[in-house]
Amino acid sequence: MNVETIGALLPLFVAVPLVIAGFLITTGHRLRLHATVNIVTVLTMLLGASGLVYHFWANDGGAIGHQVGNWPAGIAIPFAADMFTALMLSVTLLLTIVSIWFAQASRAANSQYFAPLVLILAAGVNGALLTADLFNLFVFLEVMLLPSYGLYVLSANRDTPVRRIHGARLYVTMNLLTSTLYMVGVGFLYGTAGTVNIGVLTEQAQDDATVAIAGAVCIFALAIKASVVPVHGWLARAYPGTSPAITALFSGLHTKVAIYAIYRIYAVVYGGDTRFLWVGVVFFSLTMLIGVFGAVGEKTTRTILSFHMVSQIGYILLGVALFTELGLTAGIFYLLHHMIVKASLFLSTGAVEVRYGTGVIGSLGGIARTEPVIAVAFMIAALSLAGIPPFSGFVAKFMLIVGAVEAGEMAAVIIMxxxxxxxxxxxxKIWTGMFWEKGSGGPATKSGTIITSETRDPYAHEISYTPELATEATHAQITTLTGVQTVLEADHSTVPSRRINxxxxxxxVTLAIITVIFGLGAQFLLTLSGIAAEGLMDTTNYVEAVLGT
Structure with a gap:
């Protein structure tokens, strides 16, 4: 298949999920059909993205582009892809599949609108990664956000209404602020440069101060979306308010698309201008530091992991702040590794939260004894996140430290x-509080699960048992609650009879295995990341693909 044919297929990454989402909306409440079509569609796109990775690997880099509708360059919507794009498409689609899988297993997908919303979200992500026009990037970011609002509400944690309302309000407000600020930057950029096509804007920020300032406004808006210090606090308050499946999905898509855009804009529009890199080193180092300190005082698994996500974003963006081939290679490798590992952590602790009814550290204990598989999955991902060999996190951090030493950024090395x-x-802390040490009164003292006597589907009729429910029951055994029989008492909880299936x-577990593979077989992924880094260091092929020259 020649380059022109491959380029002509790029718009299908957006068109196909949108069309299928529209079809599913017309089919009503046929959840089995929705689940099947949803998985098949995303899996097909994953195969296409993997084909792009193979194409760029076999050709040692390069780029492909397409002017949508075959309109002339500058008028048509430009789509372009290189190795960096292909890797991001592949990993985001992989995370979408596993998040759908978890949502189906946890009943978070028990709505006729879930599958259509996920497909629209995937279309927005694909478009944001493929577009080479800063205004169309805004359009695709909005395509991402609109279904995200719906998914947040549909899958929200209904057992904590205050957190749900607060999280939803914060999530919507911050994203609206980000969109508004980004559009200000795009308008400023168009007014000063006369275009928002990044192929035409190549390295203009190096020579024109107004273009540099306008581009900085766009990057600042994307930094808010990526949750960079000092505009980071919203993420850890908003993400835990929805279900574990949606938290994992958002962690792999929203912030990572913003990071991808920052890499791309700085490489193409700024040409990697070294005059501004110190700003990134300062703020991304602070993001690493403040993010990890934010996690110290938290008491629930998802808020701890959310603050750590902020911290790890600092590591990832340090790669672009170094802007050397080694630094960019390490940053891209770190980005891909982090997407896999963080989703694995959210889903392993999420499985415990769904099954046992709480994610509060200390409310559960000894889960490793009853759930050894999920405990091992958590431990692998946790050690990888911390940078322990032989997992992918060790390779990512080691390469980034070497890149920082090479660039003379010793303060950043110490912080890392x-x-x-x-x-x-x-x-x-999570391991001992949830998986190892026995909690006071047993593995579900403060929160458990109320299950019907119907055993055909252990998740079909679950509702959560909380301390508030115990108070309402005045410390008596709850014998009935809307016709539901309990297997727990308010004061003396026991482990639910059914384990995590x-x-x-x-x-x-799947994502934990992948991080082991990434660690043991790091050379291949480093090779792919190196090809992606070369494309950012020398943007000639990408710009030619964007302009159709």
Whole structure:
């Protein structure tokens, strides 16, 4: 298949999921059909993205482009892809599949609108990664956000209404602010440069101060979306308000698309201008440090992991702040590794939260004894996040440290090492509080699960048992609640009889296995990341693909 044919297929990454989402909306409440079509569609796109990775690997880089509708360059919507794009498409689609899998197993997908919304979200992500026009990037970011609002509400944690409302309000407000600020930057850029096509804007920020300032406004808006210090606090308050499946999905898509855009804009529009790199080193180092400190005082698994996500975003963006081939290679490798590992952590602790009814550290204990598979999955991902060999996190951090040493950024190196230690201690906090030490009164003292006597589907009729429910019951055994029989008492909880089943555990385990593969076979992924980094260091092929020359 020649380059022109491959380029002509790029718009299908957007068109196909949108069309199928529209079809599913017309089919009503046929959830089995929705689930099947949803998985098949995303899996097909994953195969296409993997084909792009193979194409760029076999050709040692390069780029392909397409002017949508075959309109002339400058008028048509430009789509372009290189190795960096292909890797991001592949990993985001992989995470979409495992998140759908977990949502189905945990009943978070029990709505006729879930599958259509996920497909629209996937279309927006694909478009944001493929577009080479800054205004169309805004359009695709909005295509991402609109279904995300719906998914947040549909899958929200209904057992904590205050957190749900607060999280949803914060999530919507911050994203609206980001969109508004980004559009200000795009308008400023168009007014000064007369275009928002990044192929035409190549290296203009190096020579024109107004273009540099306008581009900085766009990057600042994307930094808010990526949750960079000092505009980071919203993420850890908003993400835990929805279900574990949607938290994992958002962690792999929203912030990572913003990071991808920052890499791309700085490489193409700024040409990697070294005059501004110190700003990135300062703020991304602070993001590493403040993010990990934010996790120290938290008491629930998802808020701890959310703050760690902020911290790890600092590591990832340090790669572009170094802007050397080694630094970019390490940053891209770190980005791909982090997407896999963080989703695995959210899904492993999420499986415990769904099954046992709580994610509060200390409310559960000894889960490793009853759930050894999910405990091992968590431990692998946790050690990888902390940078322990032989997992992918070790390779990512080691390469980034070497890149920082090569660039003479010793302060950043010290911060990275210190943050890695605190990260390890935080992961041990979750391990001991949830998986190892026995909680007071047993593994579900403060929260458990109320289950019907119907055993055909252990998740079909679950509702959560919380301390508030115990108070309302005035410390008496709850014998009935809307016709539901309990297996717990308010004061003396026991482990629920049913363990985490295969369907609920498999997504986290799959991603944990991938991080082991990334660690043991790091050379291949480093090669792919190196090709992507070369494309950012020398943007000639990408710009030619964008302009159709």
């Amino acid at each position: 090492l210190f943050v890695s230690l605190i990260t390890l201690l935080s992961m041990l 295969f369907a609920l555990a498999a997504p986290a």
